[in-house]
Amino acid sequence: MAHESEAAAEEDALEEARDEGYDLDRKAVARILYAVDTDDREQLVALMEPLHPADIADLLEQVNAYDRMRLVRLYGHEMDGDILSELDEALREEVIGILTPQVLAEAIRELDSDDVVDLIEDLDAPQQEAILDALPESERAAVEQSLAYPEFSAGRLMQREVVMAPEHWSVGEAIDFLRSSKSLPEQFYHIVLVDPRLRPVGNVTLGRLMSSKRDVTLKSIQEESFHTIPVAQYEGEVAYAFNQYHLISAPVVDENDRLVGQITIDDAMAVLDEENEEDILRLAGVDGESRLSDKVVDTVKRRIPWLAVNLVTAVMASLVIAQFEAAIAEVVALAVLMPIVASMGGNAGTQSLTVAVRALATKDLTGSNLWRVIRREGAVGLINGVAFAVIMGIVGIIWFGSPALGGVIASAMVINLVIAGLAGIIIPVVLEKVGVDPALASGAFVTTVTDVVGFFAFLGLAVVVLL
Amino acid sequence: MAHESEAAAEEDALEEARDEGYDLDRKAVARILYAVDTDDREQLVALMEPLHPADIADLLEQVNAYDRMRLVRLYGHEMDGDILSELDEALREEVIGILTPQVLAEAIRELDSDDVVDLIEDLDAPQQEAILDALPESERAAVEQSLAYPEFSAGRLMQREVVMAPEHWSVGEAIDFLRSSKSLPEQFYHIVLVDPRLRPVGNVTLGRLMSSKRDVTLKSIQEESFHTIPVAQYEGEVAYAFNQYHLISAPVVDENDRLVGQITIDDAMAVLDEENEEDILRLAGVDGESRLSDKVVDTVKRRIPWLAVNLVTAVMASLVIAQFEAAIAEVVALAVLMPIVASMGGNAGTQSLTVAVRALATKDLTGSNLWRVIRREGAVGLINGVAFAVIMGIVGIIWFGSPALGGVIASAMVINLVIAGLAGIIIPVVLEKVGVDPALASGAFVTTVTDVVGFFAFLGLAVVVLL
Numbered sequence: 001m002a003h004e005s006e007a008a009a010e011e012d013a014l015e016e017a018r019d020e021g022y023d024l025d026r027k028a029v030a031r032i033l034y035a036v037d038t039d040d041r042e043q044l045v046a047l048m049e050p051l052h053p054a055d056i057a058d059l060l061e062q063v064n065a066y067d068r069m070r071l072v073r074l075y076g077h078e079m080d081g082d083i084l085s086e087l088d089e090a091l092r093e094e095v096i097g098i099l100t101p102q103v104l105a106e107a108i109r110e111l112d113s114d115d116v117v118d119l120i121e122d123l124d125a126p127q128q129e130a131i132l133d134a135l136p137e138s139e140r141a142a143v144e145q146s147l148a149y150p151e152f153s154a155g156r157l158m159q160r161e162v163v164m165a166p167e168h169w170s171v172g173e174a175i176d177f178l179r180s181s182k183s184l185p186e187q188f189y190h191i192v193l194v195d196p197r198l199r200p201v202g203n204v205t206l207g208r209l210m211s212s213k214r215d216v217t218l219k220s221i222q223e224e225s226f227h228t229i230p231v232a233q234y235e236g237e238v239a240y241a242f243n244q245y246h247l248i249s250a251p252v253v254d255e256n257d258r259l260v261g262q263i264t265i266d267d268a269m270a271v272l273d274e275e276n277e278e279d280i281l282r283l284a285g286v287d288g289e290s291r292l293s294d295k296v297v298d299t300v301k302r303r304i305p306w307l308a309v310n311l312v313t314a315v316m317a318s319l320v321i322a323q324f325e326a327a328i329a330e331v332v333a334l335a336v337l338m339p340i341v342a343s344m345g346g347n348a349g350t351q352s353l354t355v356a357v358r359a360l361a362t363k364d365l366t367g368s369n370l371w372r373v374i375r376r377e378g379a380v381g382l383i384n385g386v387a388f389a390v391i392m393g394i395v396g397i398i399w400f401g402s403p404a405l406g407g408v409i410a411s412a413m414v415i416n417l418v419i420a421g422l423a424g425i426i427i428p429v430v431l432e433k434v435g436v437d438p439a440l441a442s443g444a445f446v447t448t449v450t451d452v453v454g455f456f457a458f459l460g461l462a463v464v465v466l467l
Numbered sequence: 468m469a470h471e472s473e474a475a476a477e478e479d480a481l482e483e484a485r486d487e488g489y490d491l492d493r494k495a496v497a498r499i500l501y502a503v504d505t506d507d508r509e510q511l512v513a514l515m516e517p518l519h520p521a522d523i524a525d526l527l528e529q530v531n532a533y534d535r536m537r538l539v540r541l542y543g544h545e546m547d548g549d550i551l552s553e554l555d556e557a558l559r560e561e562v563i564g565i566l567t568p569q570v571l572a573e574a575i576r577e578l579d580s581d582d583v584v585d586l587i588e589d590l591d592a593p594q595q596e597a598i599l600d601a602l603p604e605s606e607r608a609a610v611e612q613s614l615a616y617p618e619f620s621a622g623r624l625m626q627r628e629v630v631m632a633p634e635h636w637s638v639g640e641a642i643d644f645l646r647s648s649k650s651l652p653e654q655f656y657h658i659v660l661v662d663p664r665l666r667p668v669g670n671v672t673l674g675r676l677m678s679s680k681r682d683v684t685l686k687s688i689q690e691e692s693f694h695t696i697p698v699a700q701y702e703g704e705v706a707y708a709f710n711q712y713h714l715i716s717a718p719v720v721d722e723n724d725r726l727v728g729q730i731t732i733d734d735a736m737a738v739l740d741e742e743n744e745e746d747i748l749r750l751a752g753v754d755g756e757s758r759l760s761d762k763v764v765d766t767v768k769r770r771i772p773w774l775a776v777n778l779v780t781a782v783m784a785s786l787v788i789a790q791f792e793a794a795i796a797e798v799v800a801l802a803v804l805m806p807i808v809a810s811m812g813g814n815a816g817t818q819s820l821t822v823a824v825r826a827l828a829t830k831d832l833t834g835s836n837l838w839r840v841i842r843r844e845g846a847v848g849l850i851n852g853v854a855f856a857v858i859m860g861i862v863g864i865i866w867f868g869s870p871a872l873g874g875v876i877a878s879a880m881v882i883n884l885v886i887a888g889l890a891g892i893i894i895p896v897v898l899e900k901v902g903v904d905p906a907l908a909s910g911a912f913v914t915t916v917t918d919v920v921g922f923f924a925f926l927g928l929a930v931v932v933l934l
Contacts, residue, residue, distance in 0.1 A: 187672055210651065244521045303815070
């Protein structure tokens with residue numbers, strides 16, 4: 001009976017995990033936590049067994065710290081290295097801290113060396129040591145060698161195992177070599193052709209190899225487009241190359257163009273996803289590493305810097321308003337309408353800067369089209385400015401019965417939307433030129449400009465026209 | 468001599484295209500445009516030859532419409548299908564319109580059927596017809612069949628060519644089958660194991676196949692983790708599955724679980740990148756399809772809707788201010804300080820909503836952790852609120868010499884930052900529940916809340932405390 005209900009539970013969990021695309025089902029999670037509550041190890045293992053390590057990692061991220069600790073302890077030596085690999089960096093230290101040394105050693109030994117590197121590069125020194133100590137000597141050397149490359153470089157991303165063949169070989173020779181090889185990597189998709197000095201000169205896909213005659217040379221069936229990755233290249237550039245050139249795997253070369261490893265598209269995809277994630281968070285003024293599983297204190301730390309910058313810019317805008325206190329005291333309607341001009345400018349500027357920041361990230365904005373794009377943003381700002389000037393002019397007249405006030409807000413709107421469009425493109429480009437990440441800093445600069453210009457144009461014109 | 472300088476030009480272009488990562492070099496572009504200006508076809512072809520189709524597409528996106536037309540015409544039948552595939556959708560119609568029917572037919576015939584589908588799905592009917600007519604009958608049927616699947620579904624993304632084998636085969640049988648096959652796809656990485664009813668039951672990597680003994684069964688070397696993709700699944704879910712489960716290729720099945728095609732990771736990577744791009748643009752209030760190569764009129768159209776929504780919310784905030792005209796007339800300092808409270812709330816709300824929207828997109832925010840995350844956002848808002856309340860209270864006292872005014876702005880700051888944190892998480896979750904894309908609409912709702920609450924709390928408290 002017990003066994004039957006376990007099997008049923010397992011099937012349910014599997015089905016529910018697949019319900020609605022790939023969401024973790026709330027009921028399945030509740031059942032797992034119930035097994036933890038009742039200390040029912042057998043049931044827990046049965047419920048977790050059908051889950052992919054990536055889904056188990058998600059589960060660990062979604063429960064609270066206390067449940068996480070009890071779950072990890074109860075799961076014990078079922079905890080494998082892949083789960084640790086999939087965990088958010090913020091949680092790895094915590095979970096690794098819960099594991100007993102034996103369980104940790106067992107989990108680590110299953111991993112490929114590039115996964116071990118990825119796992120330990122952000123841990124603190126004692127945890128790193130503990131993991132390195134658990135590795136066999138040869139793998140430990142490989143991991144330490146990878147760690148010697150700079151963070152976020154191709155060297156950290158690559159795996160060292162590559163299948164290569166001399167460029168003059170025939171298909172038959174290559175197949176015989178593969179068939180007699182003792183230790184091929186589990187996952188490989190290409191044979192890298194190398195010259196006598198071990199410099200990669202081409203790629204042959206396994207599919208193409210299998211469908212070619214034995215006497216054909218590898219050289220004649222190599223892929224048309226071939227890219228090597230310098231070992232020091234920034235991982236974001238690596239991901240860009242994979243996406244731009246549709247690479248599946250690419251050989252990595254040292255400064256002498258000699259083959260030192262290879263990167264496969266799944267790792268590049270993960271990097272591309274992270275880079276996009278960081279851009280999204282940075283554009284919103286949040287630290288790029290922010291995750292939902294962060295603790296309150298970390299979240300506060302990640303958000304306060306940007307809020308502090310915003311406070312300074314908001315005070316600057318207030319200083320502009322303060323110059324016009326007399327005018328506001330006389331015509332209070334100015335205080336009512338002024339936020340509208342600033343807000344529209346801020347929004348238009350954000351639209352323009354976001355498109356610019358993305359175009360810079362995807363290399364679609366270059367010296368060749370910069371001036372054209374600036375002219376376009378100016379024109380778009382002018383057209384949108386005129387459109388909303390007409391609307392707000394009419395609103396101003398109806399609301400406050402003053403054509404002059406309508407004219408003032410309309411004019412300020414045109415000015416601010418043109419400035420917003422131009423600032424939205426020029427500021428990110430200048431930031432990138434001086435080496436500051438435009439995703440991080442553009443927002444603060446652009447909204448400062450649109451706030452200051454918005455208030456100044458509206459209140460300044462009001463003083464000239466109305467008083 | 469002429470030949471030598473061409474070769475040199477070619478090498479230069481290649482080197483420059485690789486300078487600084489993968490940027491298109493401005494000088495190389497200038498040289499290409501000079502060849503167009505001087506009608507020098509030979510030189511143009513020599514300069515373009517080393518460029519990858521994706522880079523040529525980028526080049527076409529970056530030059531102006533007039534240069535683009537002349538370049539495409541001069542390049543003539545060198546223009547291949549891959550360049551068209553890589554082009555931004557906004558430009559495809561334009562470029563296809565420039566090509567002569569013969570050049571177009573030639574370019575299209577080189578493409579795989581899934582690339583043809585991707586190329587034509589957004590074209591208008593006459594251009595679609597022209598391209599379909601250029602295809603051989605069998606391929607035309609394949610393309611039309613793919614187009615019968617809904618847009619953005621796995622069916623549109625998949626290729627029909629799959630290499631499969633009965634699950635009971637041995638490694639030897641599979642290798643002999645592959646070696647004797649007449650028409651294997653150019654790119655394939657797995658053999659899909661199928662049962663007698665053509666339902667996929669497992670995946671064997673080519674690498675694993677090559678490194679296994681002839682008498683081993685395919686079943687025993689299949690990959691541990693195996694996922695099939697329903698043909699109707701939304702492409703965003705497909706991309707999620709590839710990224711989550713590190714898939715390289717996955718079989719696509721119909722509603723009877725029968726194999727109908729396969730999707731490879733490079734296509735999934737492109738979808739993931741597009742989805743992220745759309746989220747980034749939508750969060751900034753820009754249509755997700757916005758590209759730098761859009762014309763002015765299209766850009767205006769893509770940005771006006773959001774600005775119009777913002778105008779409505781800004782007017783709502785102004786209506787709140789209008790309720791306090793008498794108070795502002797009495798204490799003008801209120802008009803000076805009130806934008807600070809609203810602006811801080813807007814920023815804090817944007818931080819919170821961006822993290823929430825991303826967590827929803829990556830399925831990290833679920834029923835299991837929703838309440839914990841809401842509590843966390845409330846706590847973060849409270850802590851940040853108190854921190855900035857202290858600062859602004861002091862600023863208010865120093866600036867305007869009024870402890871009461873300092874107390875009012877401090878209290879309003881705490882209230883607005885707590886509300887901002889809560890609104891930033893609750894609004895996206897509710898929008899997703901009712902089926903609205905949270906990336907698209909959260910910003911407008913959250914900033915309306917923070918503006919209205921900010922002005923109301925600050926001015927309302929001022930009336931109570933100061934007047």
